[in-house]
Amino acid sequence: MKSKLIVTTLTDQVEANIIEYIKENKLVPGDPLPNEKEFVEMFSVGRNVVREAMSRLRMLGILESRTKRGIIVKEPPLLNGFKKVLDPQLLSIPTIKELMGMRIAMEVGIAEFVFTNVTHKDIEELEQIISRQQAIGINNLSIEDEMQFHKKIYEVAGNNFILNFYELMQPVFLFAKHNYESYFEPINKKLQESGELVTHTDLLQAIKDNDKNLYQEKIRRHLRPYWEFLYNYNKRK
Amino acid sequence: MKSKLIVTTLTDQVEANIIEYIKENKLVPGDPLPNEKEFVEMFSVGRNVVREAMSRLRMLGILESRTKRGIIVKEPPLLNGFKKVLDPQLLSIPTIKELMGMRIAMEVGIAEFVFTNVTHKDIEELEQIISRQQAIGINNLSIEDEMQFHKKIYEVAGNNFILNFYELMQPVFLFAKHNYESYFEPINKKLQESGELVTHTDLLQAIKDNDKNLYQEKIRRHLRPYWEFLYNYNKRK
DNA sequence: TTGTTATATTTGTAGGACAAAAGGGATTAA
DNA sequence: TTAATCCCTTTTGTCCTACAAATATAACAA
Structure with a gap:
């Protein structure tokens, strides 16, 4: 019984059919796919529909097409x-x-990898990043500066997927932080006054001391304010 | 200087242009977009190109189109x-x-949330899952059974994004586990013999004991074998 | 065999056509 | 005046034709 409301278009169906075709025929990277015309006949649809479906898969990077090949x-x-x-x-x-909760979990969770992989050279680099930041002054820190430290931590963890994931989420974190600081007082200042501020120096110290549990506790407290503030921010900008 | 090799198609460009249009005009969910014809004129391209670009964004869920509206x-x-x-x-x-490394990091990292949120009812459910699994026998356990426990843990953590993420990655984990066990002896058996097996019972005990650090250590040892085995598995199936 | 040329194929793009759906306006009824 | 109904127009979804660019393949020449 078909509803009058169109829930899936032909393009949606053909997209799913092509994915199914790849799975059923056990195609792996490098294998050729039937060309547009063959799919048109296979699914009895117009060429536009096949092209739209393949265009989606091409955007995701599942397919690659070379003119004529x-x-x-x-x-x-x-x-x-x-x-x-x-x-x-x-x-x-x-x-x-x-997303911020995801980041906290990730950054706590990669501690294991960080502590396994970290070298003296890494620690030196982290120190340099911190001293650059201190030269600027903790309250004048640009958000990009602030993020350098974390990015380096992710690099030490040695998992490219997690690193990419973090980098992609940065715009979202920037948004959260920027909004917090424009509606309230800067996070750093507030925490500094209450004595709860966990700085990058504290984090690095835990790494130097090889104290993983302490590091996890500190990174959690370092990030948690951004997460908690989102509780109280329930309207869209 | 243009290379003769086409790196971006018109569709790619129009897709980027539409995203840019949304950002520049600060459109938020619910706002209407120009229709296809207007984009065709705006970007001086054929309707097919605009449709392919919008089809991609519709697949991602950024756009929604209702006939005529x-x-x-x-x-x-x-x-x-x-x-x-x-x-x-x-x-x-x-x-x-x-991806498996990502999972380990996530599952270690959500411990904080799990320990904060877990209720007596949750613990009862986890116990039921375990007893069902023990009734089946640890070596007869289907992979789906095995995953029930972890899914429940993710649910307790209370972050839908992380839960969805985990569920999407399951096929990949199944693949890793299945391959390990078909090429080598079952993971459980091997670890059991060496005395290194961390069971769900051990994990639950750490939760009952409210010992977060121990739990994190155990979940890491529970998952690590799948991760390590991938080191030695360097060929595509 | 090797190199060149011509042909055919395939993708990327443009544009026309039409059906279905739904908004808007006009008309009619109360 | 207000409410309900009908018709027209707009817009999306789909199909189709056409053509340029690129290149694989075949045919041909040296």
């Missing part, structure tokens, strides 16, 4: 699609809060 | 695109290993 299956970059939806302008506050 | 901006589900590239058939072993 046909279309091949590709190992897709994992975050092609994710990147495009991570626009703070489009996301609700609860969603942004969940 | 036009197109509106939508808050996109975050993982629409990610879901489609998570096909173990398409991913290389190093990539799968990075």
Whole structure:
């Protein structure tokens, strides 16, 4: 029984059919795909529909087409699609809060990898980053400066996917931080006054002391304010 | 200087242009977009190109179109695109290993949330899951059974994004586990013999004891074998 | 065999056509 | 005046044709 409301378009169906075709025929990266005309006949649809479906898969990086040479299956970059939806302008506050929770979990969770991989050279680099930041002054710190330290931590962890993930989410974090600081007083200042501020220096010290549990506790307290503030920020900008 | 090799198609450009249009005009979910014809004129391209670009954004969930009512901006589900590239058939072993590393980090990192949120009722449910699994026998456990426990943990953590993320990655984990066990002896058996097996019972005990650090250590040891085995598995199936 | 040329194929792009759906306006009824 | 109904117009979804650019393939020449 078909509802009058169109829930899936032909393009949606053909897109799913092509994915199914790849799975059923066990195509792996490098394998050629039937060309447009063959899909048109296979699914009995117009060429536009097939092209729209393939265009989507090409955007995700699952397919690659070379003029005349046909279309091949590709190992897709994992975050092609994710990147495009991570626009703070489009996301609700609860969603942004969940992303921030994800970040906290990740950054606590990679501690294991960080402590396994970290070298003296890494520690030196982290010290340099911190001293550059101190030269600027903790309250004049640009958000990009602030993020350098964390990025380096992610690099030490040695997982490219997690690093990419973090970098893609940065615009969202910037939004959260910027909004916090424009509606309230700067986070750093507030925490400094209450004595709860966990600085990058504190984090680095825990790394130097090889105290993983302490590091995890500190990184949590370092990030938590951004997460908690989102509780009280329930309207879209 | 233009290379003769076409790196971006018109569709790619128009897709980027539409995203830029949304940002520049500060459109938020619910706002209407110009219709296809207007974009055709705005960018001086054929209707097909505009449709392909919008079809991509519709797939990601950034746009929604209703026949005649036009197109509106939508808050996109975050993982629409990610879901489609998570096909173990398409991913290389190093990539799968990075995903597994991500999972370990997440599951260690959400401990904080789990320990904050967990209730007696949750613990009862976890006990029921475990006893169902023990009734089956630890070596007869289906992979789905095995995953029930972890899914419940993610639910307790209370972050929908992380939960969705985990569920999407399950096919990849299944692949890793299945391959390990078909090439080597079952993971559980091997670890049991060496006395290193961390069972769900051990994990639950750490939760009952409210010992977060121990839990994190145990969950790491519970998952690590799958991650390490990927080191030695360097060929695509 | 090797190199060149011509042909055919395939993708990218443009544009026309039409059906279905729904908004808006006009007409009619109360 | 207000409310209900009908018709027209707009817009999306789909199909189709056409053509340029690129290149694989075949045919041909040296």
